[in-house]
Amino acid sequence: MEQINLGLIGLGGIGKIHLKNCLRLQNAKLTSVADLSKGALKTAAKLGVPNLYGDYSELIEKSDVDAVIIALPTHLHAEGARMAAEHGKHVLLEKPLARNTEEGKTILQAISKHNVKLMVGYPAIFVDENKRLKAKIESGELGEIQLLYEVNLGSGPFNHREDTGAPVPVPNWWWNKELTGGGALHDLGSHMINLARWYFGDVVEAKSHLGYRFRLEQEDHAVCLLQFKGGQKGVIVVGWFSQVPERRIEVYGTSGFASTVYPESRIKKAFQMLLRKPTSFHLPYLIELQHFVNCLQKDEQPLSSGEEALKDLEVIERAYANQINLSF
Numbered sequence: 001m002e003q004i005n006l007g008l009i010g011l012g013g014i015g016k017i018h019l020k021n022c023l024r025l026q027n028a029k030l031t032s033v034a035d036l037s038k039g040a041l042k043t044a045a046k047l048g049v050p051n052l053y054g055d056y057s058e059l060i061e062k063s064d065v066d067a068v069i070i071a072l073p074t075h076l077h078a079e080g081a082r083m084a085a086e087h088g089k090h091v092l093l094e095k096p097l098a099r100n101t102e103e104g105k106t107i108l109q110a111i112s113k114h115n116v117k118l119m120v121g122y123p124a125i126f127v128d129e130n131k132r133l134k135a136k137i138e139s140g141e142l143g144e145i146q147l148l149y150e151v152n153l154g155s156g157p158f159n160h161r162e163d164t165g166a167p168v169p170v171p172n173w174w175w176n177k178e179l180t181g182g183g184a185l186h187d188l189g190s191h192m193i194n195l196a197r198w199y200f201g202d203v204v205e206a207k208s209h210l211g212y213r214f215r216l217e218q219e220d221h222a223v224c225l226l227q228f229k230g231g232q233k234g235v236i237v238v239g240w241f242s243q244v245p246e247r248r249i250e251v252y253g254t255s256g257f258a259s260t261v262y263p264e265s266r267i268k269k270a271f272q273m274l275l276r277k278p279t280s281f282h283l284p285y286l287i288e289l290q291h292f293v294n295c296l297q298k299d300e301q302p303l304s305s306g307e308e309a310l311k312d313l314e315v316i317e318r319a320y321a322n323q324i325n326l327s328f
Contacts, residue, residue: 099181143255156240183218
Protein backbone atom coordinates (compact mmCIF):
# COMPACT_ATOMS: atom_id res chain seq x y z
CA MET A 1 0.00 0.00 0.00
CA GLU A 2 1.43 3.38 -0.98
CA GLN A 3 -0.88 5.37 1.27
CA ILE A 4 -3.08 4.03 4.06
CA ASN A 5 -6.61 5.41 4.26
CA LEU A 6 -7.72 5.53 7.88
CA GLY A 7 -11.10 5.68 9.56
CA LEU A 8 -11.48 6.88 13.15
CA ILE A 9 -14.34 5.56 15.24
CA GLY A 10 -15.01 7.53 18.41
CA LEU A 11 -14.07 11.16 19.08
CA GLY A 12 -13.95 11.17 22.86
CA GLY A 13 -10.80 12.03 24.81
CA ILE A 14 -8.49 9.46 23.23
CA GLY A 15 -10.27 9.76 19.88
CA LYS A 16 -9.40 13.47 19.74
CA ILE A 17 -5.74 12.60 20.31
CA HIS A 18 -5.88 10.16 17.41
CA LEU A 19 -7.67 12.74 15.26
CA LYS A 20 -4.85 15.25 15.61
CA ASN A 21 -2.13 12.63 15.27
CA CYS A 22 -3.64 11.27 12.05
CA LEU A 23 -3.19 14.70 10.49
CA ARG A 24 0.56 14.53 11.28
CA LEU A 25 1.16 11.32 9.31
CA GLN A 26 2.92 11.50 5.95
CA ASN A 27 2.07 8.00 4.70
CA ALA A 28 -1.59 7.87 5.74
CA LYS A 29 -4.72 9.96 5.37
CA LEU A 30 -7.71 10.19 7.67
CA THR A 31 -10.63 10.00 5.25
CA SER A 32 -13.53 9.09 7.56
CA VAL A 33 -14.66 9.60 11.15
CA ALA A 34 -17.68 8.39 13.10
CA ASP A 35 -19.21 9.68 16.31
CA LEU A 36 -22.64 10.31 17.79
CA SER A 37 -21.73 13.92 18.58
CA LYS A 38 -22.51 16.41 15.83
CA GLY A 39 -20.13 18.85 17.49
CA ALA A 40 -17.27 16.35 17.32
CA LEU A 41 -18.01 15.65 13.67
CA LYS A 42 -18.04 19.38 12.97
CA THR A 43 -14.58 19.65 14.52
CA ALA A 44 -13.32 16.82 12.29
CA ALA A 45 -14.81 18.54 9.22
CA LYS A 46 -13.01 21.80 10.07
CA LEU A 47 -9.75 19.82 10.17
CA GLY A 48 -10.39 18.57 6.64
CA VAL A 49 -11.83 15.08 7.17
CA PRO A 50 -14.15 14.55 4.16
CA ASN A 51 -16.43 11.71 5.26
CA LEU A 52 -18.49 12.00 8.45
CA TYR A 53 -20.75 9.33 9.95
CA GLY A 54 -23.12 9.36 12.91
CA ASP A 55 -23.06 5.54 13.02
CA TYR A 56 -19.75 3.68 13.02
CA SER A 57 -21.27 0.68 11.26
CA GLU A 58 -21.86 2.93 8.24
CA LEU A 59 -18.21 3.97 8.23
CA ILE A 60 -17.11 0.33 8.27
CA GLU A 61 -19.61 -0.79 5.63
CA LYS A 62 -19.54 2.18 3.23
CA SER A 63 -16.11 3.84 3.44
CA ASP A 64 -13.06 2.75 1.47
CA VAL A 65 -10.65 2.87 4.42
CA ASP A 66 -7.89 0.29 4.76
CA ALA A 67 -7.89 0.36 8.57
CA VAL A 68 -9.88 1.75 11.47
CA ILE A 69 -8.84 3.20 14.80
CA ILE A 70 -11.44 2.16 17.35
CA ALA A 71 -11.71 4.50 20.34
CA LEU A 72 -15.15 3.40 21.49
CA PRO A 73 -16.32 2.67 25.05
CA THR A 74 -15.07 -0.73 26.22
CA HIS A 75 -18.42 -2.49 25.88
CA LEU A 76 -18.40 -1.74 22.14
CA HIS A 77 -14.87 -2.99 21.43
CA ALA A 78 -15.90 -6.53 20.53
CA GLU A 79 -18.74 -5.48 18.23
CA GLY A 80 -16.70 -2.78 16.49
CA ALA A 81 -13.58 -4.91 16.02
CA ARG A 82 -15.52 -7.93 14.75
CA MET A 83 -17.44 -5.80 12.27
CA ALA A 84 -14.26 -4.16 11.00
CA ALA A 85 -12.57 -7.56 10.55
CA GLU A 86 -15.58 -8.93 8.67
CA HIS A 87 -15.26 -6.04 6.20
CA GLY A 88 -11.53 -6.57 5.72
CA LYS A 89 -10.37 -3.56 7.74
CA HIS A 90 -7.20 -3.70 9.84
CA VAL A 91 -7.75 -2.55 13.42
CA LEU A 92 -5.97 -0.35 15.96
CA LEU A 93 -8.09 -0.92 19.05
CA GLU A 94 -7.79 1.12 22.22
CA LYS A 95 -7.00 -0.78 25.41
CA PRO A 96 -8.29 -2.74 27.18
CA LEU A 97 -8.93 -5.34 24.50
CA ALA A 98 -12.43 -6.01 25.84
CA ARG A 99 -14.47 -6.19 29.04
CA ASN A 100 -13.35 -9.75 29.69
CA THR A 101 -11.42 -12.64 28.18
CA GLU A 102 -14.53 -14.20 26.61
CA GLU A 103 -15.14 -11.06 24.55
CA GLY A 104 -11.43 -10.77 23.84
CA LYS A 105 -11.34 -14.26 22.34
CA THR A 106 -14.19 -13.43 19.96
CA ILE A 107 -12.18 -10.45 18.68
CA LEU A 108 -9.12 -12.60 18.04
CA GLN A 109 -11.20 -15.23 16.29
CA ALA A 110 -12.64 -12.63 13.91
CA ILE A 111 -9.21 -11.12 13.25
CA SER A 112 -7.78 -14.54 12.44
CA LYS A 113 -10.74 -15.67 10.34
CA HIS A 114 -10.66 -12.60 8.09
CA ASN A 115 -6.85 -12.34 7.96
CA VAL A 116 -6.52 -8.71 9.07
CA LYS A 117 -4.05 -7.15 11.48
CA LEU A 118 -4.86 -6.08 15.03
CA MET A 119 -2.87 -3.77 17.26
CA VAL A 120 -4.04 -2.85 20.77
CA GLY A 121 -3.28 0.68 21.97
CA TYR A 122 -0.56 0.45 24.62
CA PRO A 123 1.48 3.65 24.12
CA ALA A 124 3.66 3.04 27.21
CA ILE A 125 5.95 0.69 25.27
CA PHE A 126 6.74 3.60 22.92
CA VAL A 127 7.90 5.88 25.75
CA ASP A 128 11.68 6.41 25.57
CA GLU A 129 12.15 6.13 29.35
CA ASN A 130 10.38 2.77 29.41
CA LYS A 131 12.43 1.47 26.48
CA ARG A 132 15.66 2.51 28.18
CA LEU A 133 14.60 0.71 31.35
CA LYS A 134 13.87 -2.46 29.37
CA ALA A 135 17.35 -2.27 27.80
CA LYS A 136 18.93 -2.02 31.27
CA ILE A 137 16.97 -5.06 32.46
CA GLU A 138 17.89 -7.14 29.43
CA SER A 139 21.56 -6.13 29.47
CA GLY A 140 22.04 -7.55 32.96
CA GLU A 141 23.22 -4.18 34.26
CA LEU A 142 20.86 -4.45 37.23
CA GLY A 143 21.70 -8.08 37.98
CA GLU A 144 18.89 -10.50 38.77
CA ILE A 145 15.70 -8.49 39.12
CA GLN A 146 13.83 -9.15 42.36
CA LEU A 147 11.09 -6.54 42.45
CA LEU A 148 9.10 -4.30 40.10
CA TYR A 149 7.08 -1.38 41.47
CA GLU A 150 4.70 0.57 39.22
CA VAL A 151 2.39 3.50 40.00
CA ASN A 152 -0.24 5.06 37.74
CA LEU A 153 -2.42 7.65 39.47
CA GLY A 154 -4.76 10.24 38.05
CA SER A 155 -8.30 11.53 38.23
CA GLY A 156 -9.67 8.89 35.86
CA PRO A 157 -13.18 9.64 34.64
CA PHE A 158 -13.70 12.34 37.27
CA ASN A 159 -11.89 15.04 35.33
CA HIS A 160 -12.78 14.87 31.65
CA ARG A 161 -11.30 17.90 29.89
CA GLU A 162 -10.63 19.19 26.42
CA ASP A 163 -7.08 20.08 25.34
CA THR A 164 -8.05 23.66 26.15
CA GLY A 165 -8.56 22.72 29.80
CA ALA A 166 -12.33 23.24 29.62
CA PRO A 167 -14.34 20.56 31.46
CA VAL A 168 -16.64 18.29 29.45
CA PRO A 169 -19.42 15.97 30.64
CA VAL A 170 -18.32 12.52 31.78
CA PRO A 171 -19.99 9.80 29.66
CA ASN A 172 -22.47 7.77 31.71
CA TRP A 173 -20.96 4.43 30.68
CA TRP A 174 -17.97 5.13 32.94
CA TRP A 175 -20.17 4.58 36.01
CA ASN A 176 -21.61 1.22 34.89
CA LYS A 177 -19.43 -1.76 35.81
CA GLU A 178 -21.23 -3.96 33.28
CA LEU A 179 -20.19 -1.58 30.50
CA THR A 180 -16.62 -0.89 31.68
CA GLY A 181 -15.67 -4.42 32.71
CA GLY A 182 -14.04 -3.06 35.86
CA GLY A 183 -12.62 0.00 37.52
CA ALA A 184 -9.15 1.46 37.97
CA LEU A 185 -7.44 -1.93 37.82
CA HIS A 186 -9.09 -2.68 34.49
CA ASP A 187 -8.55 0.84 33.15
CA LEU A 188 -5.09 1.92 34.36
CA GLY A 189 -3.96 -1.54 35.43
CA SER A 190 -4.16 -2.87 31.88
CA HIS A 191 -1.43 -0.36 30.90
CA MET A 192 0.81 -1.31 33.81
CA ILE A 193 0.29 -5.07 33.56
CA ASN A 194 1.08 -4.97 29.85
CA LEU A 195 4.25 -2.99 30.59
CA ALA A 196 5.24 -5.37 33.40
CA ARG A 197 4.79 -8.38 31.13
CA TRP A 198 6.82 -6.57 28.44
CA TYR A 199 9.65 -6.40 30.94
CA PHE A 200 9.42 -9.83 32.59
CA GLY A 201 7.16 -12.15 30.61
CA ASP A 202 4.30 -14.31 31.79
CA VAL A 203 2.53 -13.83 35.12
CA VAL A 204 1.86 -17.02 37.07
CA GLU A 205 -0.01 -15.51 40.02
CA ALA A 206 -1.98 -12.31 40.60
CA LYS A 207 -3.82 -10.91 43.62
CA SER A 208 -5.49 -7.59 44.30
CA HIS A 209 -6.75 -5.28 47.00
CA LEU A 210 -9.58 -3.07 45.69
CA GLY A 211 -10.56 0.30 47.15
CA TYR A 212 -13.88 2.14 46.92
CA ARG A 213 -13.21 5.68 48.11
CA PHE A 214 -16.05 7.10 46.00
CA ARG A 215 -18.46 4.20 46.62
CA LEU A 216 -18.90 3.32 42.96
CA GLU A 217 -19.86 -0.09 41.56
CA GLN A 218 -16.27 -0.55 40.44
CA GLU A 219 -13.03 0.08 42.33
CA ASP A 220 -11.50 3.55 42.12
CA HIS A 221 -8.06 2.37 43.29
CA ALA A 222 -6.23 -0.92 43.59
CA VAL A 223 -3.02 -2.62 44.63
CA CYS A 224 -2.11 -5.59 42.44
CA LEU A 225 0.52 -8.17 43.43
CA LEU A 226 2.17 -10.21 40.68
CA GLN A 227 4.45 -13.25 40.54
CA PHE A 228 6.28 -13.70 37.23
CA LYS A 229 7.36 -17.00 35.71
CA GLY A 230 11.01 -15.94 36.10
CA GLY A 231 10.59 -15.46 39.86
CA GLN A 232 10.34 -11.67 39.96
CA LYS A 233 7.69 -10.04 42.15
CA GLY A 234 5.62 -7.03 41.09
CA VAL A 235 3.56 -4.43 42.93
CA ILE A 236 1.22 -2.24 40.86
CA VAL A 237 -0.64 0.72 42.38
CA VAL A 238 -3.37 2.43 40.36
CA GLY A 239 -6.00 4.98 41.25
CA TRP A 240 -8.52 7.54 40.07
CA PHE A 241 -8.30 9.67 43.22
CA SER A 242 -5.40 12.03 42.44
CA GLN A 243 -5.66 15.46 40.85
CA VAL A 244 -1.89 15.32 40.29
CA PRO A 245 -1.02 12.60 37.73
CA GLU A 246 1.84 10.31 38.71
CA ARG A 247 3.41 7.57 36.60
CA ARG A 248 6.41 5.81 38.09
CA ILE A 249 8.29 2.57 37.45
CA GLU A 250 11.00 1.22 39.73
CA VAL A 251 13.06 -1.94 39.24
CA TYR A 252 15.26 -3.46 41.93
CA GLY A 253 17.97 -5.98 41.07
CA THR A 254 20.91 -7.66 42.78
CA SER A 255 23.37 -5.26 41.13
CA GLY A 256 21.42 -2.04 40.94
CA PHE A 257 18.24 -0.02 40.85
CA ALA A 258 16.60 1.93 38.01
CA SER A 259 13.46 4.01 37.69
CA THR A 260 11.43 6.12 35.34
CA VAL A 261 9.31 9.05 36.41
CA TYR A 262 7.63 11.19 33.79
CA PRO A 263 5.15 13.66 35.28
CA GLU A 264 3.73 16.17 32.80
CA SER A 265 5.37 19.58 33.12
CA ARG A 266 2.71 22.25 32.70
CA ILE A 267 5.23 24.77 31.37
CA LYS A 268 6.66 22.26 28.88
CA LYS A 269 3.16 21.19 27.85
CA ALA A 270 2.08 24.79 27.25
CA PHE A 271 5.23 25.47 25.20
CA GLN A 272 4.67 22.35 23.08
CA MET A 273 1.02 23.26 22.47
CA LEU A 274 2.04 26.81 21.50
CA LEU A 275 4.39 25.37 18.87
CA ARG A 276 1.67 22.90 17.78
CA LYS A 277 3.90 19.96 18.70
CA PRO A 278 2.74 16.76 20.44
CA THR A 279 3.12 17.00 24.22
CA SER A 280 5.06 14.33 26.13
CA PHE A 281 1.68 12.73 26.92
CA HIS A 282 0.50 12.74 23.30
CA LEU A 283 3.77 11.80 21.58
CA PRO A 284 3.68 8.05 22.39
CA TYR A 285 0.23 7.88 20.78
CA LEU A 286 1.67 9.41 17.61
CA ILE A 287 4.62 6.98 17.59
CA GLU A 288 2.20 4.11 18.19
CA LEU A 289 -0.03 5.20 15.29
CA GLN A 290 2.95 5.65 12.97
CA HIS A 291 4.15 2.14 13.88
CA PHE A 292 0.71 0.71 13.06
CA VAL A 293 0.61 2.43 9.65
CA ASN A 294 4.19 1.38 8.85
CA CYS A 295 3.34 -2.24 9.65
CA LEU A 296 0.38 -2.12 7.28
CA GLN A 297 2.56 -0.76 4.48
CA LYS A 298 5.25 -3.38 5.06
CA ASP A 299 2.79 -6.22 5.74
CA GLU A 300 4.33 -6.82 9.17
CA GLN A 301 2.69 -7.72 12.46
CA PRO A 302 2.54 -4.72 14.81
CA LEU A 303 3.64 -4.68 18.43
CA SER A 304 0.97 -4.88 21.15
CA SER A 305 -0.77 -7.83 19.56
CA GLY A 306 -4.24 -9.01 20.43
CA GLU A 307 -2.77 -12.17 21.93
CA GLU A 308 -0.68 -10.14 24.38
CA ALA A 309 -3.68 -7.94 25.26
CA LEU A 310 -5.71 -11.08 25.97
CA LYS A 311 -3.01 -12.23 28.40
CA ASP A 312 -3.33 -8.86 30.17
CA LEU A 313 -7.06 -9.48 30.61
CA GLU A 314 -6.32 -12.96 31.97
CA VAL A 315 -4.04 -11.45 34.62
CA ILE A 316 -6.65 -8.84 35.53
CA GLU A 317 -9.37 -11.48 35.87
CA ARG A 318 -7.07 -13.58 38.06
CA ALA A 319 -6.35 -10.55 40.24
CA TYR A 320 -10.08 -9.81 40.60
CA ALA A 321 -10.71 -13.44 41.54
CA ASN A 322 -7.97 -13.45 44.21
CA GLN A 323 -8.73 -10.46 46.40
CA ILE A 324 -6.89 -9.76 49.63
CA ASN A 325 -7.69 -7.32 52.44
CA LEU A 326 -5.02 -4.75 53.29
CA SER A 327 -7.11 -3.07 56.01
CA PHE A 328 -5.56 -3.02 59.47
